[in-house]
Amino acid sequence: MNALQVSDVSFSYGARAVLHGLNFTCPRGRVTALLGPNAAGKTTLISLLTCLYPLQQGQIKVSGHDLTRAPRSALRELGVVFQQSTLDLDLTVEQNLRYHAALHGFSPADAKQRINAELERQQLSERRHDKVRLLNGGHRRRVEIARALLHNPRLLLLDEASVGLDPASRQALQTHLRSLCQERDIAVLSTTHILDEIGPEDHVLILNKGLLVANGSIAAIQDQYQQQSLPQIFEQLTQKAPL
Amino acid sequence: MKAYWYCLSGIFFREWLRFWQQRTRLLxxxxxxxxxxxxxxxxxxxxxxIAIIAPYDTYITYETYIVPGLACMILLFNGMQSSLSMVYDREMGSMRILLTSPQPRSFLLxxxxxxxxxxxxxxxxxxxxxxxxxxxxxxxxxxLVALPALLMVALMLGAIGLLLSNGIRQLENFAGVMNFVIFPLFFLSSALYPLWKMQEASLWLYWLxxxxxxxxxxxLVRYALYLQFNPVALMVCAATTAICLCAAVLTFSPKRTSLRTAPSK
Structure with missing residues (x-):
């Protein structure tokens, strides 16, 4: 089963349409990179996927649960890392995670177990009592990923999660995401406009002005456009220089 | 049911931690x-x-008279501030995490x-x-008797604040809320002067x-503090809370960015 299925989704702000009949899926065990220049509609799509905007047209299913008909079941299967940090800077790492666990209805004992396991996995156990304010950007991102995975979602959404990170932290994040897909058989949908972040085995979606202009593996897209590199294809499809 | 309880206690715990870590706020x-x-x-x-008026059974000092009003002033400022801070939180902060929780949105609010x-x-x-x-x-x-009355008033003011925050797009508008909501609510009330005094001064101000x-x-708080019950006040507070809370939950939009205008990207 696909972790995410988006069917015929359109969205507009009043008279201005920003998403036009999107259709795509995110398979489990892989990273799906959602590429697009600024104003392509990526953040609007993330807002729809996280129920922050109401769906106007089409259907979104997260792990088989319809986001409109069964939003609570769908949200249980969804972990999110927003572009801007949503951590509480004045609380410790552990307090932030405990809050998230409580929002998902986990008992304190269950939450403690999950937090221990996730902090261990993210190699953050020693920082658990540190206030988030004291962490660097890379560690904060890892805390957010730990938080997003606390409830064992089938789909992890990352909205430009590498923005503001130095190259080493960015590389570490990408490696970490791919190992997560392998270890936990989850799907990762990551929006970005940094083409270097895409791995050869990733599924790629290119969004331009609300239209999905490419959808498939890098190899399949390259075959289709007979181009040598993804940046050239991106440039051709978006009529902009690659970033 | 347990999941709801854990969620409620988690939200309480976080608010308490934030309060404890921002002690200047208390000051x-x-x-x-x-x-x-x-x-x-x-x-x-x-x-x-101050003449002898209910619920007091004797002459009182002016300080005694205004203490319940000042207690409610704390509830008024806090209620408005915390509700309006959701304007900021919706776009920038932890409110997004709250709203991607699988619990019902009305329950979370x-x-x-x-x-x-x-x-x-x-x-x-x-x-x-x-x-x-x-x-x-x-x-x-x-x-002790004033506790449920204080809770009722705090919920009423929080619900009014939440309803207001649904119509406010920027936190900067808090100054406007101060001028057009908090000050009129406070000064056009019995917090600082008994209403019979206001009636002597101006009938239409009295009715406001x-x-x-x-x-x-x-x-409600004044009567409760002096071990008396004011049913009219309770009914007005309960009805205002119910109406504002229902309207706030129904009109709540997770994103304050208008759906009529595009977001920044």
């Missing part, structure tokens, strides 16, 4: 009513003689209101403890005070 919340009590009341004590109300009530009791030593001493049992739900909140 500023207390300074305002204490200034009114110590400075303003001293100046106006002579000018404003009510939990947040309840948690903020309880934090406000802690501040009110600290204020009442200080006023006790200052010489304003309602019956000890009254302090009577129609102001904050007046009823103040009276």
């Amino acid at each position: 500023s919340a207390l300074v305002r009513p204490l200034l009114w009590l110590i400075v303003f009341a001293a100046g106006f004590r002579a000018a404003l003689g 009510i939990c947040k209101l309840l948690a903020s109300a309880c934090i406000s009530i802690v501040q009110v009791y600290i204020f009442l403890a200080i006023t006790w030593f200052y010489g304003v001493q309602p019956p000890l049992l009254g302090l 005070c009577v129609l102001n739900p904050f007046s009823h909140g103040v009276e």
